Amino acid sequence: MDQLYTQLKNYGKVKIDEPMSKHTSYKIGGPAKYFVVVEDVNKFIELLKYLDGEGERYMILGGGSNVLVKDERYDGVIVQIRDQNIIIKDQIVEASAGCPTVRIAQESIKAGLTGFEWGVGVPGTIGGAVRGNAGAMGSDMSKTVTKVEVYRDGEVFELHNEDCTFGYRDSVFKHDGGVIVRVWLKLEKGENKDLQKKALMYMDQRNKTQPKGNSSGCIFKNVECNMMNAELLKNIPAEFVERGFIPAGWLIDQCGLKGYRVGNAEVSEMHGNFIVNLGGATAEDILSIVDRIKEDVYTKFSINLEEEIFII
Numbered sequence: 215m216d217q218l219y220t221q222l223k224n225y226g227k228v229k230i231d232e233p234m235s236k237h238t239s240y241k242i243g244g245p246a247k248y249f250v251v252v253e254d255v256n257k258f259i260e261l262l263k264y265l266d267g268e269g270e271r272y273m274i275l276g277g278g279s280n281v282l283v284k285d286e287r288y289d290g291v292i293v294q295i296r297d298q299n300i301i302i303k304d305q306i307v308e309a310s311a312g313c314p315t316v317r318i319a320q321e322s323i324k325a326g327l328t329g330f331e332w333g334v335g336v337p338g339t340i341g342g343a344v345r346g347n348a349g350a351m352g353s354d355m356s357k358t359v360t361k362v363e364v365y366r367d368g369e370v371f372e373l374h375n376e377d378c379t380f381g382y383r384d385s386v387f388k389h390d391g392g393v394i395v396r397v398w399l400k401l402e403k404g405e406n407k408d409l410q411k412k413a414l415m416y417m418d419q420r421n422k423t424q425p426k427g428n429s430s431g432c433i434f435k436n437v438e439c440n441m442m443n444a445e446l447l448k449n450i451p452a453e454f455v456e457r458g459f460i461p462a463g464w465l466i467d468q469c470g471l472k473g474y475r476v477g478n479a480e481v482s483e484m485h486g487n488f489i490v491n492l493g494g495a496t497a498e499d500i501l502s503i504v505d506r507i508k509e510d511v512y513t514k515f516s517i518n519l520e521e522e523i524f525i526i
């Protein structure tokens with residue numbers, strides 16, 4: 215038994231050469247040299263301090279629903295936070311980073327709180343959702359987060375909403391490596407049956423527009439119009455320009471790429487911004503589709519698409 219393995223066991227369950235395909239919504243990903251599942255946020259912090267102190271290579275996995283893990287072995291430690299603790303008091307929801315976003319949405323609805331019904335359809339953990347400022351149905355995490363407990367460089371501290379620098383699918387954590395440990399949301403009081411209805415409507419809308427196969431959700435960010443010059447916007451429908459962003463799925467569709475297939479991966483016929491794993495696809499398959507899409511969209515629209523997913 216090597217020393218690192220023995221040490222890691224102090225913090226959670228450890229597996230060696232665990233295939234990440236078992237832990238990602240894509241069902242894709244090569245093995246991690248060490249995979250540690252931590253059930254408690256305090257142990258999580260201790261583990262991060264230990265890894266930083268030892269200079270070990272590591273990365274965090276939440277629900278694995280916004281990542282593409284490459285096929286080759288990850289030569290380091292992948293830490294999955296599974297602490298699902300949630301406390302709802304008055305209008306404040308406090309959740310550990312490993313709590314599923316869907317569960318927070320459901321518990322909030324049960325508690326008669328409104329503002330997070332859109333979370334019923336978003337897979338993954340609240341930690342991952344805060345990092346990427348996840349959103350749907352016109353809302354996003356920035357609208358409800360009041361405070362975040364963060365680990366960075368051996369220190370644990372709190373950041374208030376305004377310090378998280380939330381932007382479209384963006385936050386300070388994407389840039390400074392801060393790890394989200396706990397999250398506080400502030401919601402409004404609502405009528406339970408209206409909230410249930412709204413959540414069902416959101417789910418219904420999602421089912422009608424998104425493919426069911428294994429995926430990581432939207433591959434690319436939509437394109438903000440304020441990043442583009444007037445000349446380029448001439449080729450874009452007015453309704454998108456008025457809304458302020460161009461759906462990446464529309465750009466992909468305009469390039470005739472729906473149904474485009476490499477190996478066992480395919481651009482969804484239902485939604486151009488989803489690349490689905492038809493069964494047995496490799497990260498290589500997905501990445502070669504990603505490259506082709508970026509190239510074609512650039513050639514046709516002079517737009518550089520930016521990945522929303524995180525590639526490990």
Ligand SMILES: Cc1cc2nc3c(=O)[nH]c(=O)nc-3n(C[C@H](O)[C@H](O)[C@H](O)COP(=O)(O)OP(=O)(O)OC[C@H]3O[C@@H](n4cnc5c(N)ncnc54)[C@H](O)[C@@H]3O)c2cc1C
Nearest residue numbers: 274276277278279280338339341342343348349394431524
């Ligand atoms: C079918 C489907 C539908 C989706 N629909 C939506 C949608 O409507 N809106 C939307 O925004 N997204 C959507 N997604 C994408 C995804 O669900 C969200 O981005 C989600 O919030 C990711 O959370 P996660 O825990 O799975 O993150 P992971 O995929 O595990 O990780 C994503 C990134 O966050 C980092 N990370 C994870 N946890 C932490 C933490 N505690 N602290 C710091 N960094 C962390 C990881 O290192 C990685 O870089 C969808 C995905 C799927 C598969």
